[in-house]
Amino acid sequence: MAETKRNKAIAPAKRRKGGKEKNWKKGPHLPNALKKELDSINPTNDQQIRSDDDIDVYEYEEKIPDEESKKNRRYDPVDNFEYQLPKDFEDEDVPSDDDDEEEEGAQKGDSDEDDDSDDGKHVRMLQDITGLPGDAFEGKKKKKNDVVIFEAYPESEYNPSRDVLDGDGRITVDDLLNPLHGKPGFSKIRKDVQRMDRKSVSIQPPLPKPQQEKVDRRSTFVYSKKKLSEYEALVKKNREAPTIYFDEDIDVGYSTVGAIASEFRPRTEFEKKMDSLINAKELSEAHKGDGARLLELNKISVEDVKERQDRLAKMRNLLFRHELKSKRIKHIKSKTYRRLLKKDKSKAAATEIEMNPEAAKELAEKQEFKRAEERLTLKHKNTSKWAKRIKKRGFDVQDDGTRAAISEQLQQHALLTRKRDSMHDDSSSDDSSEEDDDDISGDEDDASKLKLLEIGKKRTLEVLDEDDEMPKSGVLSLPFMVRGQKKKKEAADEEARLALQEFDSSLKQLEGDDDVKGNVGFLSGRKVFGAQKKQVPKSKAKVNNTDNYFDNTDSEDDADTIEDVDDKHGRMNYTQKDVNIDPNILRDESEIGHDSLFKSFDDISKDSGPKITYEVSLSATNSKKKKRNMKDSNQAKSEKKAKNKKSQVAELASEKDTAIIEHGDDDSDTDGETRMVDGIITSGTDYELPSQDDLIRRAFAGDDVEEDFEMSKQEIMNEENPEPEKPVLVPGWGQWTHIQKKRGLPSWMLAEHERAKKKRDEDLKRRPDAHLKHVIISEKVDKKAEKLQTKTLPYPFKDKEHFERSNRMPLGPEFNPATTIGALNRPEVVKKPGVSIKPIKLKK
Amino acid sequence: MEIQDISDDIDVKVKKYQRGESADLEALKDKKLKGQLANREDLYKKSANAAAKAEKWLMQTEGGRLESEGFEKTWRFSQQSIAQEVDVASRKNQFDIVLPDLGPYTIDYTSSGRYMVTAGCKGHLAIMDLHTMKPIKDFQVRETVRDVVFLHNELFFAAAQKKYTYIYNNAGTELHCLKEHGAVLKLQFLKNHFLLSSINKFGHLHYQDITTGQMVGNYRSGLGRSDVLQVNPYNSVVTSGHSGGTISMWKPTSAASLVKMLCHRGPVTAIAFHPNGHLMATAGMDKKLKIWDLRKYEALQTLPGHAKSLDFSQKGLLAASTGSFIQILANSSDSQNYDRYMIHTMVKGYQIQKSRFRPYEDVLGIGHSMGLSSILVPGSGEPNFDSWVANPFETLKQRREKEVRLLLDKLPPESIILDPTKIGTLRNPNKIQKATKEEKEAEKAAAIAAAKSGPQKKKTKGRSKPSKVAKKKQEGVEKAKRPFAEENKHEVVSKKKQKRITEANELPKALQPFVSRKSS
Structure with a gap:
């Protein structure tokens, strides 16, 4: 039944398309003119018909003849001109445009043109009346759709019409409902359907996806905003809190190893086995008992013992063999x-x-x-x-x-x-070889020394032999240069000879015959020293100087000799330390109170310093010699002392006006010393009154004190804020015409000078001691102390005052009461170590 | 009325503990910072309140002074009359020890005031426990001893002897001989920095770290011999007095003196510093005693009289001694001016070498030519001691702990600066000093010399041809020169820029934007 109905519904549509020129309508067949009339009277004819259709009244349905339904093409095609539409034909799908088109298609030709011309006139009229451009009115006009589609093939199942393809031949609810007709519950369903139809609102198509998403997002945002704003108070509180505490009330559990161990449960197979062995009943009972049972448990079988013994013996044997082997290799x-x-x-x-x-x-x-x-x-x-x-x-x-x-x-x-x-x-073989090497190196030590000495000797000999040819031309050939060089060479030779002697002596020493020959060596060495005492350091310096001259000929050898000499001094440095004498100490020994005298003495002692060290350095090889030299140096000292005293007297005679005041202290010092030399201390109540001279000097000491101070202040100012250099011309610059001379210095130079001067004056004015006449405050920057101040303000601070004020309070326990020290130094976050921080939770 | 008084009192103390006002927080734009700072300020306030209360209730002992009635003058009270009034324990502090043989004595106290070390000029050294009045050690070194100071506790002291300075322990064992100092005339110990500073016969100033033995500083004063050296307890700056009437202040990290002042027209004989560090007293041969404000470097007061030794007490009394006469000056509570408070005269002929106030006691110790004396000076010592700072009743354990703590808290020598409150603040940007032209040139020359004489690598055959070596050397020299040349260029550029700016500034405002770069 449904099948047939459907066919019926489709078939007319096909047919309608096929016969393009014909207007298929249901109901009685009427001539076109009449139909037109009817349409104009009642345009909603179609709907009415449909509504009729809705109301379910039984109608006789005429069957379509088989020939016409073209079933299986069993019949020849027949030109059916007088065809009547079935009664239930619905025309709902036909768009109105089509109608127009078809109508107009019928009377095409002139009517179309007429229409156009009509429209043009109308527009022109409207234009004239309103004064608006014609385009404004053209919107009203319907767009004409004069497309006519011709089908290439007759319509059939195999060539479905466009409507079907577009999905217009839809199955309605009624279609589905009809077969249920008469079944129980049908009326109820029908009523429901009707109700739904009546109330039905057209369903909007879903929004495009991006738009839909946008809407979704908006709603989500609103919702989540509302949700999150609940946290606001909490977050604000946390932000403002100086300290945040996390999970204060969590019990971390065990804290000791014992506690953890007591909780141990065997889990793996091995652990369980061990556990069963350790906690075996037998064992624990045995432990509880007197021990006899334990002994029983300790029993080992004979085989086990034997096996063990065998194994040990084998190992021992192997070891022994190995030892033997290594011994053999050693030999x-x-x-x-x-x-x-x-x-x-x-x-x-x-x-x-x-x-x-x-x-x-x-x-x-x-x-x-x-x-x-x-x-x-x-x-x-x-x-x-x-x-x-x-x-x-x-x-x-x-x-x-x-x-x-x-x-x-x-x-x-x-x-x-x-x-x-x-x-x-192979560790064993290595060991043995190392031992061997050690022995060799021990022997080598001496040998290398010998070798070194010999090399040194050779080199010095070379230097001595080297009669370098005098340059014939150039600066060096000038007579005074030649003389100077000769002198230097002599000195160098002297030095070399000395070194040679020393090498000899030390060589001999090393060779063993140190008693006689060594002494001779010393003697000769000492002789030279005595005579040469003053020249030695100088000559050394000269050797260094000659370096430059030899440079072009053969620099390597020279450098080596010098190195040797240097080496020697380096080796003997430790002895210098022993006898290294401070100028201060020397001064004390001589016990002189006057500064001016000290100066002169200072010079002397400075001269003497290197000499002494040299002597000592040369004597480093032998302690005997050292002692002797010490004596020597002492002698030298005493000599110097005497000399100093002489010079002191001389100075006293020459310089009457010593600026420095001698304090009474010193006198007492010397007094005390003289007294205590004996070890008997006599009473020291009697004080010497300062002498008349002393008193007068004291009285007038401060005469020009202020002037002195001012001068020193000026000096320091000049040092810290140096005066700008006076502008000068580069010599020769612009002097060849006299123009520059006439003009004087260029103006920019003068301007620069002026500016520098001004800047200096400003700086001077800005000094903290600018208005204090009697004070000099140093403006020197201490690099070391710079690290105690910050270069830049730390981050959140924007100005200096806030930063510095925020630091004014000390935070240590020495400066704050115990009640507040904790709060002052609490960290920003307090948490237990090892406990994870949980996300924030809303508390209500 | 009483309550009002107490609250006022507490207010004053709270202010003291707040250490100044907070900055104006309202001016801050940064809300977060503002909140944080406000929090801190609250804490500071709380802390200050608590401290003030603690001081109020725990430190109840107040220092007193001699008070006169009517015509009486405080300096008329003799030691005998004072002795009659005071308790037995205090009377114990009045004593004379006669040691006629070993010459004028100099003394020093530990910071707790319990132990005293004395040194006779002729080699007598002794440490005394002043609570039990027993000598701990008494020995002779048989040479001149010029000065003696305790180090950080009573176990060690340094003595400046004829040639060298020695460090002894309290058993009289010589621990160290400080040879580098030379013949020291005066010693000072900087207890926060563990530095021993000295000035020797030649006016050389030495600083030695006594924990490491390192010589921290060794500077020439350049002003001749001086036996006046005093450390300012506030900032640990050491001040020396010189024959030209000048004093100079020193720190261990700079060879130049921080401050030089012309104080007297004759040689300076003594210097003393008030414990708060703002007042300094100097005495000179010109028979003047001056009191200076160190914040302004101005003399507040000039008093007549010689003084061979000066000392400020913890409460700010000033003892000046000369010959056999001691004068104690004090400022009245309402004014800054010092005037005569007490006088004390020794037996005629005694020469006072040194007078020092004993910390935490109303006692002035005197070292003179005939031994030691100790007199009572009411109101001189701090009545409340802080056992964290100095404890006169220290036990062995406490002493040990304190030593460790002191060592942990030891300050580096560079932290000695004139104004210690400047530590941790922002550096003054215009203080950054540029090297002078000569210095730059010297630096350049040194760099070039280093490049020239630098070690040449021995390269493989063909690589160390003389020509190549020379070339390489030349390259090195050029490389060394480069940074200096670049610096110069920068300078030139900046000068040009400055010129343009100045030029622009000379023009009227409207025309300034039109100054072209090329015109200059």
């Missing part, structure tokens, strides 16, 4: 063997690098990298052109060398791709 005296051993040792040293964990790590990494590379590239696995070629030609044809090369390459590959093994080294 080998072959040089080649040792050399080879040494080679091995050097290799072992490479492995020793690996003992150093860092180096080992590096090496391992490198190896791993290489391995990976090899595995990647397979460079050594016959992949090269050469290898391929050889492979192609066949191995048997190749000569031995090539074969070896190939096999070597393969081996390399294997080596590289092999997994890295642990390193093993």
